[in-house]
Amino acid sequence: MARTISYREALNEALAQEMERDESVIVLGEDNAGGAGSPGEDDAWGGVLGVTKGLYHRFPGRVLDTPISESAFVGAAIGAATSGLRPVAELMFIDFMGVCFDQIFNQAAKFRYMFGGKAKTPVVIRTMYGAGLRAAAQHSQALYPIFTHIPGLKVVVPSSPYEAKGLMIQSIRDDDPVIFCEHKAMYDVTGEVPEDSYTIPFGEAGVVRDGDDVTIVAIGRMVSVAEEAAKQLADSGVEAEIIDPRTTSPLDTETILESVENTGRLVVVDEATPRCNLATDISALVAKEAFGSLRAPIEMVTAPHTPVPFSDALEDLYIPDAQRVANAVKTVVEWKR
Amino acid sequence: MNDAIRKVVMPKWGLSMTSGKVTEWIASEGDEIADGDDLAEIDTDKIAGALESADEGVLRRIIAQVGEDVPVGATLALIAPADVPDAELDEAALLAREELDSGAVAEVAGPVTGSVEVEGRTICFAALGEGEETVVLVHGYGGDKNSWLFVQEPLSQSHTVYALDLPGHGESTKDVGDGSLDVLAGAVLGLLAERGIERAHLVGHSLGGAVVVAAAAREPARVASLTLVAPAGFGSRINAGYLRGFAEARSRRELKPHLAALFADPGQVTRQLADDLMRYKRLDGVDKALGALLGTLLDGDEPALDVAPLLSEVDVPVAVVWGRRDAVLPATNGEGLDDVEYVEQAGHMVHLEQPNAVVAAVNAVTNRR
Incomplete structure (x- = not known):
């Protein structure tokens, strides 16, 4: 039965249902079992934000608490994946991924290709991204574009509890390495989620809202920002179509192009810094493949090219908001040659 | 308020609907309204449909403006006989407007959801209304209980639906066993048994039409009447391409x-x-379920079901409603049946496109003895 649960609960349910279904699914990461401030494993914390809570006792021996050594446990997860398990590793902050780039970029991403298709690496690396929790420059980045850049990785950026559960189950069942990016400010966002297991295929964008005046492509948490902007715009008679790619790799280019061919205008909203991010990638795609349909230059709404500020006031300014999206839409709608 | 003044309220279409907007008033103030007339187009974030009048009289006052967000149960308009004085309507309109502006609208009880266990499967349902007699709505291939949203509410005024x-x-439960009509009819009869419903009026659409016929043939004492909406299992034509396309x-x-x-x-x-x-x-x-049921519906590109012999065994009132423009189970399939009501502006989903035709057919057949 569909009921309203949080993004955190949706992820927890996905993990639990897959662990129930398939014994080869294991979970590992820092504080997945014990947890900061708890007296030990018995008082399961479930990761710093509680996503794996309850799994340690439910699935004895299959939830591993790891030392603070990302390069070691991510490497272990990748190795376990190549030898028959389906590990879900939690790498607390996407910002820490740098210490295990070799394991991810040069090993996991390459195995299928370099072993002539004889190796598979069904590993999921769950990680938190995004600004808004006053966590400063080293814990707030939106680094999914870096992984999107690497052939051999699949990159998932869910925008709602429904997406989170279905994409997590798909990620676990997928035979390739998946980087699963959870926005840290979304764990308490709620939405309708079926109790049954289900999968959302990779590379199929969601159309969140229909409109004929402008296409807004928004990534992850920015989908709800775009929806807020679209509501404001509708009051002034501008109907925006909102597309949520769901996965940045593979990318559903067809849905984006079809929409722009209809609306003739594109605004891309991406919380990542502006150089070589999804906004530039999708803008390049549309400029090349749908140039003839464009009635105005493409607008990109992104963070500025700076680290995420520590100051609350500056951090709030840093994150794209509905007003900036609405302004960008007005720019493309009112644009005259 | 004068009892002769009837409120037209925002309907609750489906479990999740909490509010809606009037996108167009089809009727105007001063219009004579008959029961079942379209009053307004309503839009929710999920679905759009026409609101039909449940009363007759004159549309005396429109309360909710086009585009205004109105909670379920709030007054949209007032219908009253022409002889009710304007002053009384002005007063009622003022109260309705105040209620709408304050947002203090009493919450409307929507369908109650629940489930029963039948032969190891969980069967979910939504029930609405408190009428003495029970109507059970059975959807078609790939459908669900929500597909009856425009039908369940009006029927609930006189029946438990x-x-x-x-x-x-x-x-x-997604397991359908061998996917046979027997398994599906068993689920319907199991629901009746588990809910203590001795006898019910069964309404089935498409595959659900064949299911209710099979249920009636199996336990005739439990069935008071049948309403078949574009039922499967009659005639020789079926759009196999649609069914396979949907499944695949x-x-x-x-x-x-x-x-x-x-x-x-x-x-x-x-x-x-x-x-x-x-x-x-x-x-x-x-x-897997859709694949198994495809085998129940199709024999190559031909219909695999023939429930006409089962229907002939059943001695209860039967109504048949068919969309003239049905492209899944063409209306010509109804040629062998008695008293088919053909609906001109409807395709296969009659209960979504012309719900009043289905509501009227069910009301008529449930009153027949």
């Missing part, structure tokens, strides 16, 4: 073109409809 999810559908579609883009076969008005195929169906198709076990 159950809409169920057949095995393999909605929120019920893996994405919204693959699915959407097939959905056009369901309606007379292609505008009914919305992105929301395709999204909702994809949400269903993505559930674990649905692929």
Whole structure:
């Protein structure tokens, strides 16, 4: 039965249902079992934000608490994946991924290709991204574009509890390495989620809202920002179509192009810094493949090219908001040659 | 308030609806209104449909303006006989307007959801109304209890109305066993038994039409009447391409073109409809269920079901409603049946396109003895 649960609960349910279904699914990461401030494993914390809570006792021996050594446990997860398990590793902050780039970029991403298709690496690396929790420059980045850049990785950026559960189950069942990016400010966002297991295929964008005046492509948490902007715009008679790619790799280019061919205008909203991010990638795609349909230059709404500020006031300014999206839409709608 | 003044309220279409907007008033102040007349177009974030009057009289006051967000149960307009004085209507309109502005609208009890266990399967249902007699609505292939949203509410004014999810559908268990009519009819009869319903009026659409006939043949004492809406199991034609396309579609883009076969008005195929169906198709076990049921419906490209002999065994009032423009089970399939009511502006989904025709047919057959 569909009921309203949080993004955190949706992820927890996905993990639990897959662990129930398939014994080869294991979970590992820092504080997945014990947890900061708890007296030990018995008082399961479930990761710093509680996503794996309850799994340690439910699935004895299959939830591993790891030392603070990302390069070691991510490497272990990748190795376990190549030898028959389906590990879900939690790498607390996407910002820490740098210490295990070799394991991810040069090993996991390459195995299928370099072993002539004889190796598979069904590993999921769950990680938190995004600004808004006053966590400063080293814990707030939106680094999914870096992984999107690497052939051999699949990159998932869910925008709602429904997406989170279905994409997590798909990620676990997928035979390739998946980087699963959870926005840290979304764990308490709620939405309708079926109790049954289900999968959302990779590379199929969601159309969140229909409109004929402008296409807004928004990534992850920015989908709800775009929806807020679209509501404001509708009051002034501008109907925006909102597309949520769901996965940045593979990318559903067809849905984006079809929409722009209809609306003739594109605004891309991406919380990542502006150089070589999804906004530039999708803008390049549309400029090349749908140039003839464009009635105005493409607008990109992104963070500025700076680290995420520590100051609350500056951090709030840093994150794209509905007003900036609405302004960008007005720019493309009112644009005259 | 004068009892002769009747409120037209925002309907509750489906479990999740909390508010809606009038997008167009079809009737105007001063118009004579008959029971069942279209009053206004209503839009929710999920679905759009026409609001039909449940009363007759003159549309005396319109309260809710076009575009205004109105909670379920709030007054949209007032209907009263022409001889009720204007002053009384002004007073009633003022109260309704104040209620709307304050947002203090009493919450309308929507359908109550629940489930029963039948032969090891969980069968989910939504029940509405407190009438003495029970009506059970049985959806078709790939449908669910929510497909009756425009029908369940009006019928609930005089009946207790159950809409169920057949095995393999909605929120019920996805395992359909061999997918036979017997398994599906067993679920309907099991619901009646578990809920202590001695006798019910069964309404079935498409595959659900064949299911209710099979249920009536198996336990005739439990069935008071049958209403068959574009039922499967009659006639020689079936759109096998649609059924296979629906079963095999893996994405919204693959699915959407097939959905056009369901309606007379292609505008009914919305992105929301395709999204909702994809949400269903993505559930674990649905692929297998739809595959098994395809075998029940199809023999090659021909219909595999023939329930006409079963129907001839059943001695209860029967009503048949068929959309003239049905592109899944063409209306000519009804030629061998008595008293078929053909609905001109409807395709296969009569209960979504012309719900009043289905409501009227059920009301008529449940009153027949």
